[in-house]
Amino acid sequence: MENLNFKELNLSDAMRKALDYMGFEEATPIQSKAIPVAMEGHDVIGQAQTGTGKTCAFGIPAVEMIDSKHQGVQVLVLCPTRELAIQVSEEFRSLCKYKKGIKSLAIYGGQSIERQIIALKGKPQIIIGTPGRIMDHMRRRTLKFENLKMAVLDEADEMLNMGFREDIDTIFCEMPKERQTMLFSATMPNGILEIANLYMNNPEHVVTLQKEVTINTIEQCYIEVRENSKLELLCRLVDAKNVKLGIVFCNTKWKVDELCSSLQARGYSAEALHGDMKQRERDRVMNKFRKGQAELLIATDVAARGIDVNNVEAVFNYDIPSDAEYYVHRIGRTGRAGKKGISYSFVFGRDIYKLRDIERYTKSRITRTKPPTISSIESMKLQTATDEVMAVLAAGGFSKYTEAIERILEETDDITTLDIAAALFKMKFSELESRNYEESDLDNDFTVNKRDRFKDLIKPQGEGSRSKNRGGYNSDRKKGRKS
Incomplete structure (x- = not known):
């Protein structure tokens, strides 16, 4: 059926x-x-x-x-x-x-x-x-x-x-x-x-019988984040992990449109996909995504059904789905064709209990991780710029540009070739650094000494049967019950 x-x-x-x-x-x-x-x-x-x-x-x-x-x-x-x-x-x-x-x-x-x-x-x-x-x-x-x-x-x-x-x-x-x-x-x-x-x-x-779930090729992570910091977290993750092709799942169509507009305003190449769009428009969006012309696809569950793109590097659960099967369908968009993939789930408050149900359903471990810091993203971008410059040096064929360097040296007395190289490198690094980040609750919520509030709630498989005391609340059980 x-x-x-x-x-x-x-x-x-x-x-x-x-x-x-x-x-x-x-x-x-x-x-x-x-x-x-x-x-x-x-x-x-x-x-x-x-x-x-x-x-x-x-x-x-x-x-x-x-x-x-x-x-x-x-x-x-x-x-x-x-x-x-x-x-x-x-x-x-x-x-x-x-x-x-x-x-x-x-x-x-x-x-x-x-x-x-x-x-x-x-x-x-x-x-x-x-x-x-x-x-x-x-x-x-x-x-x-x-x-x-x-x-x-x-x-x-x-x-x-x-x-x-x-x-x-x-x-x-x-x-x-x-x-x-x-x-x-x-x-x-x-x-x-x-x-x-x-x-x-x-x-x-x-x-309804549970289907066999196979997601061994996907690393599953979750990050605790308030609603008003989700956009900032998503941007940091995309840049820190240098995601070239990713899918972001939202539970509602209006959230898809809102998030897509916010990402585009920040300079990301993002496209929306949901059930209210005409088929021609959906085909256009998917063609752009398959060709890598859009780095992020923002979608609802039903609209994303049947997406078959082998190079999706990461899946982001911007909202936690109410159905564990939807979670499996979502993260299954990455880690395809024998490649490794990663999924990030954004949780806060009682979302953690939905995640625990998902763990039980998938018989897998969803690991808590911390959001990238601004300094770590800058370090990553600097390394990316270095790698690109090294690739140009290895390829050669840049001798015609030496005349421009010689002219600069002739016109100035206190400039060295090292200064010129550093200036050009800064220009390249600035291209990668064009997206600005905001100080937010992300930086306050994840301090070194912060107590992990959920460490006892998300447990690896095999650490015992389902808790009789969901979420640390005292159960309203028959013996010893208090009103």
């Missing part, structure tokens, strides 16, 4: 506008299979690896079925950890961006319950939460499910591993029997099947 374009699904204009804003043009495999079934009102068991777009697979049908004219909980999403609850909540907020009258709320342990109670008085239609805190509100009668239309178990296998089975039973017993239920899990142990038998009505089982 081919992936569906979101335009092929029976979605509201507001939802299509939100997906376009989020940069989604094509549904992932799990979304292509689950969304049409869920939109018909069927219960769904979705089996797919983490990082494959499961949130939108249940989030889109959930938001579409909500009646904005009625307040109160219509959708409940249960997550095993507070970090995941926050991520899912942010995704729902984006999906509801153009849906008037629909509110969502994340509730989890570790956050003030009084603040949550106040927020619940606003009667949000969507609740995303951890089992422990959901039950706390049920006991206080601040959370009721009489109007519930859909219940979702996200990462159900993790819930069982963390000891939430009894909590799940307690919560589901308070729900109306007439509801739609969706369950998503990477694996299907017996406990998951028992839950499905108890609480689901003839569910449709949709499965």
Whole structure:
């Protein structure tokens, strides 16, 4: 089954506008299979690896079925950890961006319950939460499910591993029997099947199998950078690594256009590629890129599908993709035809958890690195200029220029041939130094003594199973749980 374009699904204009804003043009495999079934009102068991777009697979049908004219909980999403609850909540907020009258709320342990109670008085239609805190509100009668239309178990296998089975039973017993239920899990142990038998009505089982991922020829790196310093970082990397042909991936079409314009203003030969462009224009851009007439191609995922250029030296993930498969497609644009390639991912804040999911999916190591300093770029450019001059000397054939040197020496008394050579070398170096760099957070964020905040989050393969405590947060597990 081919992936569906979101335009092929029976979605509201507001939802299509939100997906376009989020940069989604094509549904992932799990979304292509689950969304049409869920939109018909069927219960769904979705089996797919983490990082494959499961949130939108249940989030889109959930938001579409909500009646904005009625307040109160219509959708409940249960997550095993507070970090995941926050991520899912942010995704729902984006999906509801153009849906008037629909509110969502994340509730989890570790956050003030009084603040949550106040927020619940606003009667949000969507609740995303951890089992422990959901039950706390049920006991206080601040959370009721009489109007519930859909219940979702996200990462159900993790819930069982963390000891939430009894909590799940307690919560589901308070729900109306007439509801739609969706369950998503990477694996299907017996406990998951028992839950499905108890609480689901003839569910449709949709499965997407993980493809074999081969990216051994690509060095994968990530750099922590704030949003307002990404452009500066990209420019430094391109110059420090002397990238002659590179692809920069963004999640949205407007970001592609904005970044392309910014790079061109800085003197880079950059071209944009995204779904809103006509085919003739896209062909023109690709021809320039293949011929090396554009050093950087700025693209969205779908627009870059099928790019087959063997000499791409580097791939830059300006935005981290929401789907791990997109990450594999992106970095696969380099390291082709037996050549080595390198990819750089720009991350900040919770992006690091997406990267951890990608590591698990690809079974590879993404290494943290530091951005190039201005002094290191200048050194590189000086070396490049030296190499070019040495190549000219080795080639010979410059005797006709000696007359100009002799004339300069005749006209001046205090100038030596070494001075003239240095002046000419400076002219050559200035050509390479025409791009100016800005002092930015890049220089402040990566000092020698800075503590690596993420060193315990990105671990090499084989250092243990998936963390039960995502992102260093205290898990909202059954035993020892605190409200």
